[in-house]
Amino acid sequence: MVGKSPLDDPEKAAFAWARYRRLMRFMFGVTVGVVAIALALLYKYNGAVSVHFYIAVALGVGFSMLLTSALMGLVFLSNGTGHDETVDNRMPRADED
Template identity: 75%
Template sequence: MVSKSPLDDPEAAAFAWARFRRIMRFMFLLTVGIVAIAMALLWKFEEVSVHFYIATALGIGFTMLLASALMGLMFLSSGTGHDDAVDNKLPDNSVDED
């Protein structure tokens, strides 16, 4: 029998998703700050084309936001008890060796 996930409760799910959105807002602001610092450092020390600035900003921004979204979803799943509700019993496929 599969146990119910705590995220099935609308109140618990609303709280968990609100916390996830709060984490993502913070990480977005942090990402914008880091990209701004990187752009300032590039402008000060390097003489490169505008395409390099665009690629650097997109690369840093996408990497940080993707990593924070995946980590946030992991914390959401673990923090609400959703991971414990998953039935992860696999049949025993061990082979007896003689």
């Protein structure tokens, strides 16, 4: 039997999603900073390379960081609201068949 999720309550869900959006805004700022530092270091040590190299690095680092933070944020959202505890994933016993 699946229990009622705390995210079914609109007030708790609004609080949880607001916290998730705040985390994502923070991580977007961190990502922009890391991309800028990475590009500056690459320019310092490699000089003027093709602009496509810098675009690829910026997109690769940025996308990887944002995707990772989005997925980890969803894990924190699920665990922090108690949604994980409502899932019943016990295996049926052999003698109940």
